[in-house]
């Protein structure tokens with residue numbers, strides 16, 4: 001199967017990794033809209049427009065499934081993606097919301113995601129009595145993209161973001177931006193061990209696996225078909241190194257313009 005996924009930058013690597021782990025014998029097409037990163041401080045109108053362009057581009061890539069590997073777009077423009085894309089759409093927020101067991105939940109996310117309260121609303125739909133507190137973390141994505149993520153760099157910022165959530169005695173913490181699992185080691189240093197860390201990519205990948213297994217014959221499941229294609233909208237030179245660092249692959253990366261129509265797959 002050909003599975004498409006996108007993020008503003010390297011955050012979607014965390015989703016790609018989990019998806020490959022659970023659905024290894026497939027082709028993945030990863031689009032990073034690096035020219036417009038970060039998404040997490042953009043307006044609703046901007047994100048809706050990006051979602052339209054991204055879905056038009058993926059409709060020319062012959063995909064069988066699409067993963068929304070960006071929470072900000074998930075929170076703001078899921079309907080745009082679902083309405084425009086020809087392939088079934090798997091999202092992070094919807095996938096994880098139904099799996100939450102704890103009664104006091106914290107969410108770290110981008111400012112634009114927090115504004116929508118998408119996590120709170122999605123969780124309350126399944127467990128109406130849950131206490132949910134969302135914390136915007138504007139500094140994380142630029143720091144992660146610039147690889148300023150050693151413990152010294154990130155601790156003060158992360159401690160500030162986590163303080164209000166810990167005061168509320170949360171039992172679990174959702175990493176509501178796909179970039180954040182990349183700083184899990186620093187977060188776990190700060191968090192009490194009683195707080196369970198939740199990466200929504202796991203719930204999404206489980207849903208994807210059910211779908212892929214239902215559509216794939218046993219013969220194909222046994223074949224190793226993994227093929228990775230990467231596309232960016234800028235910073236063509238940096239991206240292979242980032243993929244090498246986080247995914248241990250050194251891929252060929254292609255530059256695309258999302259505004260241009262008539263792409264070939």
Ligand code: DGL
Pocket residue numbers: 007008009011012037038039040041069070071072073110113141176177178179
């Ligand atoms: N990784 C994306 C998210 O999950 C976008 C982050 C950003 O570009 O600000 O929200």
